[in-house]
Amino acid sequence: MIVGGGNVAIDCARTCWRLGAQEVEVLYRRTRSEMPAWDIEVAEAEAEGVKFSFLAAPVRFWGKTAA
Numbered sequence: 172m173i174v175g176g177g178n179v180a181i182d183c184a185r186t187c188w189r190l191g192a193q194e195v196e197v198l199y200r201r202t203r204s205e206m207p208a209w210d211i212e213v214a215e216a217e218a219e220g221v222k223f224s225f226l227a228a229p230v231r232f233w234g235k236t237a238a
């Protein structure tokens with residue numbers, strides 16, 4: 172899960188996907204139209220398989236960290 176809606180968030184999501192992540196989702200707190208990432212970047216990420224959730228924000232994080 173990538174939290175954010177800018178070009179760097181999209182780059183991170185696409186990189187995770189290309190490095191073999193089984194599922195990648197971008198979580199953004201506003202609507203798609205308010206997302207600052209370039210439209211072409213978002214469209215290409217969607218075409219690669221990245222999922223998007225809008226009007227959402229994390230409440231907490233849990234899990235293991237990489238060593």
